[in-house]
Amino acid sequence: MIEFKHVFKRYPTGLDALKGLSFEISKDEMVFLTGHSGAGKSTLLKLITLVERATRGVITVNGSDLMSLPRRKIPFHRRDIGVVYQDHKLLNDRTVFDNVALPLIVAGEPHRELSRRVRAALDKVGLLGKEKMYPLALSGGEQQRVGIARAVVNRPPILLADEPTGNLDPELSEEIMDLFYMFNQHNVTVLIATHDLQLLGRYGKRVLQLYEGQLIDGFKYHQTA
Amino acid sequence: MKYLLRHLQVFFHTLGDICRHPVPTLLTVMVLGITLSLPMGLYLLTHNLELVSSEWQGKPQATVYLKKSASDQDVARLDNWFSTQRSWIENVRFVKADEALQEFKFLSGLGQALDVLGENPLPNMFILDMPETLPVADYQDELTQLEQDESVEQLKYDLEWVQRLQAILNLAQRTVWMVAGLLGIGALLIISNTMRLSIANKKDEITIINRIGATNTFIRRPFLYTGFIQGLLGALLAWGLIQAGLNWLNEPVQRLADLYASDYKLVGLPMLWVLAILLTGGLLGWLASWVTVSRHLAKLYPSK
Ligand SMILES: Nc1ncnc2c1ncn2[C@@H]1O[C@H](COP(=O)(O)OP(=O)(O)OP(=O)(O)O)[C@@H](O)[C@H]1O
Ligand SMILES: [Mg+2]
16 A cells, blocks of 8 residues: 655755665554654655655655656545544634635535535544534644544545644544554554553564664564553 | 526626625625726816816916006007017907906996996906916016016016916926826735635635536636626725715815816716726626636646
8 A cells, every 4th residue: 555665754954854764554553653753754754645745765656656647636645545634733713614625625625525525524433512622722642633534525535644642642642543553443544653652562563664764673562451 | 508597697696696695795896996986086086176277277367457647549559569569478468448447347246236337437448368378577677577567557467476376386297197097006916905805705615616517717716707797796886985975076076166267177087988887897897707716726636
């Protein structure tokens, strides 16, 4: 589903954020991405959504070769990937409903489908009934759930998250992580960048560990509880 | 059809957005309206000046008052002489004393009050039109000669000031054109800057929608509509301001025109012009939005 081969990323500042990454994430897999601050986690995710272009190497996502994907196709590529951000990135002047509906509207979904699918997404994250509220009136955890609902509303095959629990207390973090786990159970390929090593243990999933832009051998946390 | 429907949707959504948050739009529209009204108003001013100066035959004129004692032969002799002076006299009109009195009664409004004078106080007179382009100096000698003629009581002419006024009007017109042109350019800059600011406020929103997978066309569309609507409303406001200005000026202008026995009227903008201005306003708004949004969008795509 996601394949990196000898991928390098050098920022215009001259900084090498990623140095020769190679890994593969197969369909329906759930993988955690960890590493120290500045290790290159966000950069890796940005390469997958083509917010940044790799300097060298081969990246294949969902069957398309990202290195040669023309700019005009980028929007369509992004529609196949749901992304959840640490700071939610919601539109604060629009209701929860409008925020979640946005990917559908952007993709030109027929209007009559909107309501049903937005509700379905909100239902999955446990926010049904808050459609009319504005993001700032919600708690941090709730805002993050809106972000997740928006990421999954058009049922993308891939779900990425960049420190989705970074701003939440442990209990809320667990709930959010459980949501990702649930989506993975429903055949969504999930890649989560996180600092939260304790949380990882619960799921027994593969962990990619970055160190200064390079991968340390992949290993697996086993369920401890 | 589906395409049209989508456009209509965005259009009404944009309208709805504007109605929900009217203040920023109102401010933008006011800035646009006032900026557009200045060059338009100045244009109207020159246009009206042009009309005034052409209606009012800005030609130099001289009035030759004859002596009471002047006989018909004297009149004929002068008339003859005038016909030999075509190089500086364009037109000659002889006004008999009686006609002159009638005209004076009518214009002065004194009417019957003049009847008590019994005798007509006005003499016969010639009215001469001179070409406006000819300098007075060229026929100063002839005028002096005329003034000294035995049958001429008095020669009155207002020549220089007519020509000076003509020159001043020309200058005023050019100045106004220049200022109107500058203000027009200023309006363009202000419009694009206003659009730039209103889009700067939405940068985060644009970025988020871009990350969700919106095409540039999709992201641009509401901004283009907003720009178009704001430009249109701005032009409408400019037109309203000008119309109000005209109404306000109309009464004193009428009074002044009456005093000069002229049927001059202030002209407003012709309908075709109004349409053109509204459309231009809308298109400017559209264009300014297009440029600003596109420039921001270009930054959202990665380079190697
Ligand atoms: N746009 C950019 N331009 C230049 N350098 C950048 C840019 N983005 C990131 N970097 C640098 O690349 C390196 C990797 O950054 P990245 O954001 O991927 O780290 P990270 O693993 O996500 O860190 P954190 O855990 O703090 O979020 C850092 O040294 C960072 O300073
Ligand atoms: Mg990061």
